Amino acid sequence: QQQVKQSPQSLIVQKGGISIINCAYENTAFDYFPWYQQFPGKGPALLIAIRPDVSEKKEGRFTISFNKSAKQFSLHIMDSQPGDSATYFCAAKRGQAGTALIFGKGTTLSVSS
Amino acid sequence: NAGVMQNPRHLVRRRGQEARLRCSPVKGHSHVYWYRQLPEEGLKFMVYLQKENIIDESGMPKERFSAEFPKEGPSILRIQQVVRGDSAAYFCASSLYDTEAFFGQGTRLTVV
Numbered sequence: 001q002q003q004v005k006q007s008p009q010s011l012i013v014q015k016g017g018i019s020i021i022n023c024a025y026e027n028t029a030f031d032y033f034p035w036y037q038q039f040p041g042k043g044p045a046l047l048i049a050i051r052p053d054v055s056e057k058k059e060g061r062f063t064i065s066f067n068k069s070a071k072q073f074s075l076h077i078m079d080s081q082p083g084d085s086a087t088y089f090c091a092a093k094r095g096q097a098g099t100a101l102i103f104g105k106g107t108t109l110s111v112s113s
Numbered sequence: 114n115a116g117v118m119q120n121p122r123h124l125v126r127r128r129g130q131e132a133r134l135r136c137s138p139v140k141g142h143s144h145v146y147w148y149r150q151l152p153e154e155g156l157k158f159m160v161y162l163q164k165e166n167i168i169d170e171s172g173m174p175k176e177r178f179s180a181e182f183p184k185e186g187p188s189i190l191r192i193q194q195v196v197r198g199d200s201a202a203y204f205c206a207s208s209l210y211d212t213e214a215f216f217g218q219g220t221r222l223t224v225v
């Protein structure tokens with residue numbers, strides 16, 4: 001049972017465009033939703049995270065939009081740059097102690113110059 | 114300010130040997146998580162440990178795999194009698210509380 005579903009699997013965006021990656025979750029007990037960025041041969045790096053008490057969070061060119069009723073959240077990368085080319089993972093977690101992050105399968109983003 | 118340190122970065126083992134992966138969390142972090150990543154796959158949770166305790170090992174295979182996080186020293190993920198299917202990247206993450214988790218660079222295990 002896949003608790004966090006991520007789409008698309010791959011994405012090609014032109015430089016300066018908007019990259020949008022979507023995730024849906026099933027467990028209504030999840031209350032922490034981070035996004036991670038991973039470059040080849042490296043470990044995932046925390047990019048931005050949101051809790052369900054807000055509908056949107058912005059950090060620089062990266063924005064998370066959260067729809068609690070639809071159980072969906074998305075990552076928007078504005079003004080996408082070739083340096084943004086990486087694999088992006090959404091994740092979700094229950095807030096209580098003793099639980100681990102559950103990850104989506106990832107989206108490989110390629111930003112063409 | 115050192116992040117999560119994993120070693121070795123690359124490990125080659127013959128079938129039937131033991132693989133031992135080490136993870137030193139961020140200084141002061143008491144929560145450690147191990148994940149496995151296969152090509153084209155996401156990160157699969159394996160085990161969650163706090164100092165000297167296994168909190169959740171629901172993602173870890175019942176046989177051949179074990180993990181520990183002793184009072185002193187790094188966390189260890191041990192795989193006994195490795196098989197080709199164990200070839201993957203293994204990532205460790207640590208957190209101060211149980212939210213923000215920071216990942217290491219991973220250990221890439223190849224079983225030949």
